[in-house]
Amino acid sequence: MxxxxxxxxxxxxxxxxxxxxxxxxxxxxxxxNEREAGGDVVSGSEIHLTEELDKVTLNAGMQVFSDPEGTLTYDQVRAPEAEMEFAPADGRSAFGLEGKAYWVRATITNGTSSDRWVLRLSNPVVDTVELYVDGHRPAKLKDHYWAYELTLPTDRSVTLYLRATTEGSMILPLELMRSPAYxxxxxxxxxxxxxxxxxxxxxxxxxxxxxxxxxxxxxxxxxxxxxxxxxxxxxxxxxxxxxxxxxxxxxxxxxxxxxxxxxxxxxxxxxxxxxxxxxxxxxxxxxxxxxxxxxxxxxxxxxxxxxxxxxxxxxxxxxxxxxxxxxxxxxxxxxxxxxxxxxxxxxxxxxxxxxxxxxxxxxxxxxxxxxxxxxxxxxxxxxxxxxxxxxxxxxxxxxxxxxQIERDKHNAQQQMIANQAKLVRTLERWNEELEMTVKERTEKLVQAQRRRNELLQNISHDVRSPLTVVQGGIKAMMLGIQVHPGEQNKHLENLYEKVRYITRFIDDFFKLSLEERDEVSPYDSTEEVHMKQWIGKEFVLLEEFIEIAGLRCETEIRGEDDKIITIDQHGIRRVLSNLVHNACKYSPANKRVKLAATIDADGVRISVEDEGEGIDAENLDRIFERANRGAQSDPSTGSGLGLAIAKEIVEQHGGTITAASERGKGSQFVVYLPADGKL
Incomplete structure (x- = not known):
């Protein structure tokens, strides 16, 4: 770089x-060196004005007297004993922080034809200024902070006294200039x-x-x-x-x-x-x-x-x-x-x-x-x-x-886009390989029932972890693309849905294979739960999923607050997830999905009701069979195992699951779990 x-x-x-x-x-x-400026117009302690000058610095010829207490008056500083205290400024205009009040004295001889002059103190932050010219106090000009218009006679010298006070540094740069020059x-x-x-x-x-x-x-x-x-x-x-x-x-x-x-x-x-x-x-x-x-x-x-x-x-x-x-x-x-x-x-x-x-x-x-x-x-x-x-x-x-930051950001974005494209190609290859693997192993399962369970378990064991990583990576990419939209956004979303489909397919087959073998029961992790609280938490999570799918959600929970039922939380959560997933999948946008639960002494009844496509009467009796998708012929809509898995989980709890539907008006699935169900 x-x-x-x-x-x-x-x-x-x-x-x-x-x-x-x-x-x-x-x-x-x-x-x-400003202390030498004005040397041509200063003679002794007097300042001589000539026709060649438009302005002159008084500091070169003025005298100063420090009044630390700030109590001396004009008459007092003109007394002989006080006048002996005045010392030449020698061009200085800054006198530091020692005194809070200073008297300045300057004698001016006007050798020009003009008697109109302006005296200016170029330090506006001085607290107070008092100017005396032959005992008189000229008025301050209104267009400047410390500027006074003076009338200097051409036939005699004039002595002016100036008193300045400040709480800070005593800075007294004084300039005398003609009115036009001012x-x-x-x-x-x-x-x-x-x-x-x-x-x-x-x-x-x-x-x-x-x-x-x-x-x-x-x-x-x-x-x-x-x-x-x-x-x-x-x-x-x-x-x-x-x-x-x-x-x-x-x-x-x-x-x-x-x-x-x-x-x-x-x-x-x-x-x-x-x-x-x-x-x-x-x-x-x-x-x-x-x-x-x-x-x-x-x-x-x-x-x-x-x-x-x-x-x-x-x-x-x-x-x-x-x-x-x-x-x-x-x-x-x-x-x-x-x-x-x-x-x-x-x-x-x-x-x-x-x-x-x-x-x-x-x-x-x-x-x-x-x-x-x-x-x-x-x-x-x-x-x-x-x-x-x-x-x-x-x-x-x-x-x-x-x-530089913008260039670095642009380069980083370009690199990110290139990496995303590379990752998309890799994911496509992985998807093709996974689909091919599933197809090959499915064919082998048909040919060899003896190896069916072993192969399915291998698929879940070998593929589940990398698929989870792939899903997380794709989701991160989708979030990035939403911030910086790209041409591959639609393709990435489709690819993400395919990978999720493969993951669900493998997981469903694996669980069903374990149940059919009777080697391992997937529902042996049970515990007692306060059903109303547990259902409430699950409904909150399901409501978020429904709203993300673009649907409206209604929830209703009635019954005893302290009812305790023994269930396999993961299993029942999977039942509800499958039912809600189907309701979202087959419901048009902005339709309603209602989640309801009734808890009584006998147990709990949970219903999932949608306003989707509905199920034909001839297919309603067979929807809980494995690999049955009703009238759906598109494999991408699901494996057809979700309801079969849900039924088997509910029956493991000693309960029942029923369905009611009318074509074009939606479906309702009701799960009943008895209070004394044995797993």
Missing amino acids: KKTLAEHNRLFFLSIILFIAGVALVWFIFMP SVKLRTEYILFGLYYGFVLLMAAYIFSMFIFMRNIAYLYYSVYIVLFALSQLFWNGLPQEMLGEQNGLIRLLLRTFDTYEGIFLFFFILCLWFVVFFLEKVLQLRVFAPPMHDVAKMIQWASPLLVLALLFHWSWLSTIAIWYEFVVCLFLITSISVSVFRGNIAARYIMLGMIAVIGLAAPSIMYTFSLADYNILTHYGYQLGSIAEFIVFSAALSYQTR
């Missing part, structure tokens, strides 16, 4: 190298976000459709993960509050529930990590390939909903715990995937390629959270870029595996 890409060790390791090289190239292109950037972001979230929804729908057709729960976990990840990124990018407005009922409900936008983001992000763990546990088969990691997965699966519930309590330190939780889950993913690859899990190889992409591109965002990287495209959009690469790799791998 052709190997997949992941099954070729050399190709797999080459793919790892290529993926790592691709991630490194992206880092090289999109992770410049509009262009905003429009470009909306287009890119639309393409991204459209792509994400398509991937989620595609994976969910695979779950529908493949019925693999891992696909459902992955599709839910994609949706939750997209929701977390929506709030990370600030799109719901932009498009719906902060006064929207849903936004206000989420804020009341989780207190902050970062709390909403953490809610969806923790849930998506939760489903990632479910997905990997199934796909990686951690219980088999990495038992210790399976235990860790169970711990994370229990901890995730607890952490989500804890968000409802709005504890101030919980955001920091959540960030460290994300870091732990990331380490778990890397470890479990690596261990599974080392243990030989092929699926883990595909996942490793995807994780190289997503972790490699999302790592700058993680580093940015801990103030280990500067603001750039990867630190701001790393999760989105990594998720795109992950979804593409995973979807391609899952699609490739699905095609």
